[in-house]
Amino acid sequence: MQILEEIARKVVDGGYLEVKELTQSAVNQGINIKDILDQGLVAGMSVVGERFKKNEVFLPNVLMAARAMKSGMEILEPLLIETGTEPIGRIALGAVQGDIHDIGKNLVAIVLKGAGFEVIDLGVNVPPQRFVKAAKEGVPLIGMSALLGTTMPFMKINIEAFEEAGVRDQVKIIIGGAVVSQAYADQIGADGYAPDAVSAVDEAKRLLSLS
């Protein structure tokens, strides 16, 4: 449908006012809410994600698209709740204990929301027990970030806390942050690693068997 393609295009361009207007128009035209989401907003974010991976755009472009997506979601969200549409997955995110840097974690949250995830933001300086609590509450995916080499060891401590609490098998764990690597993820037994916010979406989908 032409209007859905237009929504996707405007998400790519980061035109949040146009996306809001077009999304409202699509709703008014009686187009299926899930179609507006999938073929309009999510489709646009996916294009931006692909371009980011190919280095054709950089972070501010992704954020402009995320903002545009959000403006459309503000219209769709109440309607999605009414129709009982579920998010594609749930993830709890937090910067590990001792780490107070939240920018990277916030960006991952924004892009994951843009991709249709429900994100539970645990904040910064998150103690192991808080991550474990999220797992016990049924969140299937836990994301941990660390900016510094000095706070990175808390990722391993957290994984041990999941094991001690007997919930390690119930969750998948994804890690990221400037000093973190795939090798470190393998070393501490994390299930996934993402070097940036866009990759975090792909990795989250893979870990939850959504892709």
Place this chain on the structure above:
Amino acid sequence: MQILENINVKVEKEEVLRLLGHSKSVPLLSEIERILRIEIREGYRLVEPKAMYTKLGVKEIDSSSIILDNDFILHVNGTTRPWRNSEHVIIALCTIGSALERRVAELFNEGNLVSAVVLDSVGSVAVESVDDLVYHFIYQREEELGFSVSSRLEPGCGEWSLGDQEVIKKILQPAKIGIKLNEYCMMIPEKSISFCVATGKELDSEMIASPCQICGMNNCKYRSVE
């Protein structure tokens, strides 16, 4: 101990873009150009650059630590080797204050994501600029005295314990320039940097090279050597 306040911070647009992951082949949207201009200007308005440093004599270097004048001890652990032949250690702290960080948080909360991220990068470039200016100031002074000056190292680098931020705090009393430590020895404001340099007439060449050479984190995003 010396406090430096009139520091001319320089924020290069290209450096802000580099931190944001921009590749020169990617065209900049006019909207992003506009935000860059605004936030660099905002950054200059918000930064409150300050720095302090002191120079202490090295009394002894053993297998894991450096003992300074007044018996302050730096626990550099496995990284003592490059410090041999150091005659002095200069310890410095740099900050751009907390106003910029507060504005970044506001922008995030208002949903101005691009502005928030750009301003945050402006802050990072600004504090690196303070760090560079202070380092070069120290470098020139030491060179005039006939000393070689090492590259910058800091607690948390390689095997050097981050806990030594507490030692630096005791030595410098950073509250004088508005820096405090949290319970995990991280500096607040976040846009603050501490560094130490060794000086000496016959400094080890390893000490003059990049600090990445003595750090085992081979996959670190900030790594500057193979």
